[in-house]
Amino acid sequence: MKKIIVSDPTxxxxxHALGHQLNVRQMVMYAAASDAxxxxxxxxxxxxxxxxxxxxxxxxxxxxxxxxxxxRAVLKHAKLGVHIIPGFGTINKNxxxxxxxxxxxxxxxxxxxxxxxxxxxxGYAREKGRVAYGVLMMSHxxxxxxxxxxxxxxxxxxxxxxxxxxxxxxxxPADVSERIGFLARNLSIPVGFHGHNNLGMAVANxxxxxxxxxxxxxxxxxxxxxxxxxxxxxxxIAVLHRMGYSTDVDLYKILxxxxxxxxxxxxxxxxxxxxxxxxxxxxxFSGFAKHVERxxxxxxxxxxxxxxxxxxxxxxxxxxxxxIEVAIELAARKxxxx
Amino acid sequence: MPRxxxxxxxxxxxxxxxxxxxxxxxxxxxxxxxxxxxxxxGLAKAGSLGVPISWRGxxxxxxxxxxxxxxxxxxxxxxxxxxxxxxxxxxxxxxDMTPARLGAMCVPAVNRDSCLEKRNINMVTCGGQAAIPxxxxxxxxxxxxxxxxxxxxxxxxxxxxxxxxxxxEYVETTEKALVALSGCRRSKAILILNPADPCIxxxxxxxxxxxxxxxxxxxxxxxxxxxxxxxxxxxYQVIVPPIYENGRIVIMVxxxxxxxxxxxxxxxxxxxxxxxxxxxxxxARKHFHVTPQTKNGPGL
Numbered sequence: 001m002k003k004i005i006v007s008d009p010t011x012x013x014x015x016h017a018l019g020h021q022l023n024v025r026q027m028v029m030y031a032a033a034s035d036a037x038x039x040x041x042x043x044x045x046x047x048x049x050x051x052x053x054x055x056x057x058x059x060x061x062x063x064x065x066x067x068x069x070x071x072r073a074v075l076k077h078a079k080l081g082v083h084i085i086p087g088f089g090t091i092n093k094n095x096x097x098x099x100x101x102x103x104x105x106x107x108x109x110x111x112x113x114x115x116x117x118x119x120x121x122x123g124y125a126r127e128k129g130r131v132a133y134g135v136l137m138m139s140h141x142x143x144x145x146x147x148x149x150x151x152x153x154x155x156x157x158x159x160x161x162x163x164x165x166x167x168x169x170x171x172x173p174a175d176v177s178e179r180i181g182f183l184a185r186n187l188s189i190p191v192g193f194h195g196h197n198n199l200g201m202a203v204a205n206x207x208x209x210x211x212x213x214x215x216x217x218x219x220x221x222x223x224x225x226x227x228x229x230x231x232x233x234x235x236x237i238a239v240l241h242r243m244g245y246s247t248d249v250d251l252y253k254i255l256x257x258x259x260x261x262x263x264x265x266x267x268x269x270x271x272x273x274x275x276x277x278x279x280x281x282x283x284x285f286s287g288f289a290k291h292v293e294r295x296x297x298x299x300x301x302x303x304x305x306x307x308x309x310x311x312x313x314x315x316x317x318x319x320x321x322x323x324i325e326v327a328i329e330l331a332a333r334k335x336x337x338x
Numbered sequence: 339m340p341r342x343x344x345x346x347x348x349x350x351x352x353x354x355x356x357x358x359x360x361x362x363x364x365x366x367x368x369x370x371x372x373x374x375x376x377x378x379x380g381l382a383k384a385g386s387l388g389v390p391i392s393w394r395g396x397x398x399x400x401x402x403x404x405x406x407x408x409x410x411x412x413x414x415x416x417x418x419x420x421x422x423x424x425x426x427x428x429x430x431x432x433x434d435m436t437p438a439r440l441g442a443m444c445v446p447a448v449n450r451d452s453c454l455e456k457r458n459i460n461m462v463t464c465g466g467q468a469a470i471p472x473x474x475x476x477x478x479x480x481x482x483x484x485x486x487x488x489x490x491x492x493x494x495x496x497x498x499x500x501x502x503x504x505x506x507e508y509v510e511t512t513e514k515a516l517v518a519l520s521g522c523r524r525s526k527a528i529l530i531l532n533p534a535d536p537c538i539x540x541x542x543x544x545x546x547x548x549x550x551x552x553x554x555x556x557x558x559x560x561x562x563x564x565x566x567x568x569x570x571x572x573x574y575q576v577i578v579p580p581i582y583e584n585g586r587i588v589i590m591v592x593x594x595x596x597x598x599x600x601x602x603x604x605x606x607x608x609x610x611x612x613x614x615x616x617x618x619x620x621x622a623r624k625h626f627h628v629t630p631q632t633k634n635g636p637g638l
Contacts, residue, residue: 054526055487055545055586087529090506113533114494116502141533294584314534321489321543325578325590 001246005216007041007105007192008034008233009225010261011071012083016047016226016287017270020058024070026265030221031071033260035078037253039233041105043081044071047226047287048318049109050082050098051089056320057287064094065101072102079104083135086110086117088318091124099128107163108154109135111316112142115150119157126158133192133216134159137317140170140283144182151187161190161216166205167287167317169198169228169280173208184213192216195231197223198280200272202231207239221261222269227279227286229270234258278304282311291320295327305330341367342622345399347421348412349373349380351498352435355599355607356410357384359615365622366615369405372398383599396421403428407625408618410435414500415507422458431621433614434460437504437511446616447471447566448519453617454624461614462515463508464593464606465490465527468542468574471567472589473520475559476546476580483522485547488512491530493537496604505529522546539592540605541577546587553587556580560589570616571609572596 011027031042044067046052046060053060072080082103084095095106106125108118118134125132134154139147151162164179176193183191193209195202195218206217219236223229234257237249262269275293279286284307292310296303309326344366346353353371357380360366371384376393384391392398399409408431411418418438425432434441441458444450445467453459461467469488477483501508512527532538557580567574573594580589593605600607 054489054528055485055547056489056528056543086505087509087531090509092506092510111494111531111533114502114531116499117505117531120503120506298583313538314532316530316532318489318528318530319491319532321545321588321590322491322541324543324581324583324588328578 001244003215004210004240004245004247005040006237006247006249007043007081007216007218008039008220009043009218009230010034010220010233012043012045012049013047013226013230014220014224014265015045015060017224017229017266019290020046020053021061022265023061024066027067028070028074029264030257030261032074033257035075037257038249039078040248041081042071042075042078043083043107044068045082048085048088050084051094052085056318065097068098068101068103079131081105081107083107083109084121085318086121091121095121095124099125099130103130105131105133107133107135109137112136112139113146113150115153118154122154122157122159132159134162135165136162137165138167138285139164139179140166140168140175141314144179147179148183148186151183155187155189159189161192162187163192163194163216163218165194166196167285168283169196169202169276169286170283171205172199172201173204176205176208177212180209180214181212190215192218194218196225196286197228197230197270197272198276198286203235203239206231206236207243210240210243210245221258222266224261224266224270225286227289228272228276275303275307278307282307284310284315285317287317288320288323291323295323299327299331301327301330301334339364340626341365342408342618342625343367343369343406344408344410344618345370345372345406346410346412347372347396347399349378349384350412350500351496351600351607352611353410353412354380354383355611356412356435356614357387357389358598359611361387363615363619365619370398396424399428400424407431408433408621410614415504426457432458433617434458435610435614436500437463437507439511439514443515443518444617445470445519446570446613447563448474450617450620454620459617461610463512464492464540464610465508465529465542466512466515467609467613468540468591468593469544470515470519471563472544472560472591473516473522473546475563476548476556476587477520477522479552479555479559480548480550482549483520483546485524486516486520486522487526487528487545488516488542489528489530490540490542490606491532491538492540492606493603494531494533495537496600496606497531537601537603539594539603540609541590541592544589548587551582551587553580553582556587571612573602573605573608
């Protein structure tokens with residue numbers, strides 16, 4: 001039976017949905033449930049990872065190290081994972097103390113064409129004896145040949161697996177099969193997939209990734225994540241088991257964990273809002289949703305138009321500030337037309 | 339008219355752009371352009387412009403120390419740590435283009451004069467050059483600035499290998515310079531590489547937390563600062579003047595380059611290189627007690 005390693009970013013990506021306000025009590029409660037269900041990696045942090053608490057993306061309710069310490073203490077089997085984007089977090093300020101706090105898996109992320117920015121961070125994690133993965137965000141923006149080249153760079157820096165993120169929720173299953181299949185055929189390290197649900201495709205895309213050769217899949221409880229949310233973990237597990245994959249995850253226990261997350265973590269279950277669909281179609285990072293909604297209301301413009309213009313400008317994760325400029329520009333244009 | 343003899347160490351994007359800018363200056367003469375690979379396009383470019391070249395790295399200056407008074411170090415933060423003690427021993431003034439932060443952090447619009455006597459002048463980072471004048475303008479118009487955060491987006495194609503390997507130094511140097519030069523209490527810097535084609539212009543957004551925002555005073559101070567920077571970076575432009583949004587002051591600037599080495603989108607190259615040339619020229623003037631022929635002469 002083919003085996004899938006399951007990584008759970010509820011306590012990291014889920015923070016996007018909650019304005020980065022998850023508290024220690026919530027984190028500890030969910031981490032323990034996810035651990036008990038048999039998830040391999042529990043990811044913790046600000047939505048954009050280590051050192052990303054900011055006015056640009058949102059300020060965390062608690063310090064990175066407080067989250068890591070608390071969750072570390074309750075994990076019995078699962079590995080403790082973090083996400084770090086060079087340009088946001090640095091080795092000295094963020095990665096070094098996180099590793100000292102007991103992080104096992106370091107997922108170093110870059111925009112899908114900028115893998116060479118991850119070299120030192122991947123190298124550092126390996127040097128410290130930790131597992132290091134390379135993560136390519138916004139992967140719909142590059143062709144499969146380009147992605148392969150970037151993955152090979154990450155492998156050469158020491159990455160032990162590479163994960164493609166559908167950060168905008170823009171993929172259809174055929175897109176995933178094509179890219180993941182190409183990478184799995186041409187790389188010697190495991191390939192992973194992280195889905196977003198803007199077009200309702202997250203579970204189908206994750207299943208397609210597994211069929212195409214991915215052996216590492218991300219999913220979060222009830223899909224808790226940016227915008228329309230991630231791949232709902234409990235659905236993904238059920239589907240993978242139906243398809244004949246083994247995951248080490250106990251279905252009933254992960255259903256319990258999802259129920260617990262629904263009760264204690266989320267003010268509302270992520271849904272595919274109309275704006276999330278516009279975001280997915282525009283190919284813009286789902287995490288922009290809250291920012292776009294706010295500035296669109298403030299400047300009296302259509303949030304969907306803001307997304308469309310952001311898509312035209314090909315903004316990448318981390319460029320949330322551009323939403324303000326676009327809203328001001330659209331408002332000015334609207335003023336001229338009147 | 340006498341000129342200050344300068345050498346450029348590093349034949350990447352920054353070094354090559356600096357070369358073109360120094361050649362336009364009436365106060366500087368580039369006497370040596372140094373790389374480490376004879377095949378590099380930077381060396382070929384310098385050769386074609388008739389500038390003496392070497393591929394032997396810092397050794398080229400050690401062997402002929404008398405030829406220059408000032409060295410621009412456009413290598414990498416790690417390399418600069420090796421270069422500085424050597425250049426210091428040779429008695430050179432060094433303008434450090436890397437985020438190594440061994441020398442005095444310098445943003446000409448903010449602290450040009452206090453850096454003139456320094457032997458190692460650190461040009462901070464492109465984001466620092468764009469944002470620190472704005473942070474100072476906010477500080478001038480507010481009693482207490484508790485936090486400043488800057489986000490710079492640059493075209494991926496304008497970021498060479500040294501820039502990419504130095505992202506951590508970029509972040510930490512920019513953050514330290516923000517606090518040291520503007521007097522804000524806390525700072526954060528974020529750098530984004532954007533691969534869009536056609537390439538995006540360099541853009542920097544500054545967010546600030548202040549106790550009692552005074553937008554009117556802030557706008558006036560930002561306008562004055564914008565002019566000061568434009569004196570040496572012609573493509574520097576405030577595109578969103580101070581607004582108060584979501585509990586924070588927001589200002590956005592765009593930097594268009596002059597298209598010397600890379601096309602005009604590479605404002606990140608232009609702003610730090612223009613700042614470095616402005617400093618070298620100020621040093622030349624002090625050194626020779628000369629003033630440029632015309633006030634708006636080339637390279638100023």
